[in-house]
Amino acid sequence: MALAIMTLILGISAFYHDSAVAIIRDGEVVAAASEERFTRQKHDASFPLHAMNECLRMADADIGDLDYVGFYEKPLLKFDRLLETYLAYAPAGYGSFFRAMPNWLQTKLHLPREIRKHLGKQYKRRIVFCEHHESHASSAFFPSPFDEAAILTIDGVGEWATTSWGVGRENRISLKNEIRFPHSLGLLYSAFTYFCGFRVNSGEYKMMGLAPYGEPKFADLIFKHLIEIHDDGSYRLNMDYFSFGHTLRMTDRKMERLLGVARRKPDEPIREVDMDLAASIQRVTEDVLLRMANHVFDQTKLDSLCMAGGVALNCVANGRLLREGPFKQIWGQPAAGDAGGSLGVAWLIWHQLLGKPRVAKPISAQPNSLLGPSADREDDLRSLRDRGAVMQHLPVDDELNEAAAKLLADGKVIGWVQGNMEFGPRALGGRSILGDPRNPEMQLVMNAKIKRRESFRPFAPSVLAEHSHEYFKMSGGDSSPYMLFTFDVQEKRRLPMDESISPGLEKLQQSRSELPAITHLDYSARVQTVSPQRYPRFYGLLRKFYEQTGCPALINTSFNVRGEPMVATAADAYRCFMATEMDALVIGNYLMLKTEQPESARQSSQLYLNELEPD
The missing domain is CATH 3.30.420.40 (ATPase, nucleotide binding domain)
Incomplete structure (x- = not known):
């Protein structure tokens, strides 16, 4: 052709x-x-x-x-x-x-x-x-809804640049200034990720999830000894304490002496001090980001900001920037x-x-970052049937959504595969695992029995856009479609904390709001707003769940287990479904119940997942 x-x-x-x-x-x-x-x-x-x-x-x-x-x-x-x-x-x-x-x-x-x-x-x-x-800045500005905007890109390192800012107008971007290696906010965060025993380039999400369980006791020490921030938002690292410039390690013994604690080995239990270190580097990252954003605003006088680079996936920092920063609107690249x-x-x-x-x-x-291939083609589903998968065809969307919503309302966990695959790390309703956020046990169940990951890892809510302001402190409407920001839960939805509960992971035992499975310790949540314009299939399911339960939100986490990428194909989804304790799988207009599937499928799927290397 x-x-x-x-x-x-x-x-x-x-x-x-x-x-x-x-x-x-x-x-x-x-x-x-x-x-x-x-x-x-x-x-x-x-x-x-x-x-x-x-x-x-x-x-x-x-x-x-x-x-x-x-x-x-x-x-x-x-x-x-x-x-x-x-x-x-x-x-x-x-x-x-x-x-x-x-x-x-x-x-x-x-x-x-x-x-x-x-x-x-x-x-x-x-x-x-x-x-x-330049590629980060271009990915941030050109797809954004702004005619002109400030641009801020922050990551580990590219060629030399680790942080840059500039301006986008119409069909042009212009980068004005940059910070160069080895001075890197992304590598500073990764150094603490490494120190706390997590894998660099994948464990940063764990650090962000662990931070609410600790106190930022080391923040002042980090500012005093490890990073120097200037009035214009630029910064320098004290490289005496970092070894990523000349070894394959991020830190060495000098960092241990400064912090007064040994680095946690990956196979050791998480300590209270690791929680405090996570809280501290999270606070430092947010403070530096705010300082940089204020400088960029002072230089550009623009109301809108576009962001990209790995640090732009830190939704807690993004949420604080949205609440406390100078910009009226922020658009982040989903990937x-x-x-x-x-x-x-x-x-x-x-x-x-x-x-x-x-x-x-x-x-x-x-508009929705669903840019990958579809998984519900007829030949994909025929291949599953040939391997013994038992599926029910529900050709009418309303009928399918009604059945899936009923399962969710009954406390079941569903794998949800619809249309094109997400581009970027967040599940947005194309390749998702879904659950009822009202269930206080759901976070522990989904982490342990389905995702196979640490108990403290939080889950995010997907909420009907028109009802988002009823549960979260946001303007309502289509304001967080890519799950890139945290928002505080409305006071009227909160439950009081029991101060007698010991600090640390024991705090997981207490419900903090009417939607306990998605509410973080600080009463925030990483929200995805779902509108019919962006996510019509996912919106239809959420609408049915709301009609049945009065709750406009669902837990939405990526369809994968620890150690593997998000599923792409129907075969990937079925294998993950059969190897975990998910109760049902929906691919397109086909519903599969775990109780009806052959035992042979479970056994072969388990073999695959047992070979995965934990991240």
């Missing part, structure tokens, strides 16, 4: 962390997906060949139809940073430098060659490289991490390289 009258752009983020691709056709996003969803390797950094093929299929295109291919950063600049860092620490950093060199010399220094090798002989046109934080860079470079090519005009859309050019 041919698309000669159209411009088709492929964006790639690959070879470092969370490889992904995105396709834009004439300025419209037609597909985006991460490689991990197809290989089932969490944070897969290999070339996103499977994701590319799926996205091309969704675009009804071939590689030869592509007009431009873009890569989300500049590898030579990144290599420059690696060399300069090694020379600065030499000979101390030789070990990590030596281990990094083969991959760079064989692959990363030859990315144009590597990309063309994977694209094959069909693609003979240009490959465009942009800087890492704010490296994967979203594939979207960013594609938009950058369309608007800035090609000079194409941009008209901001009222609910954004990425």
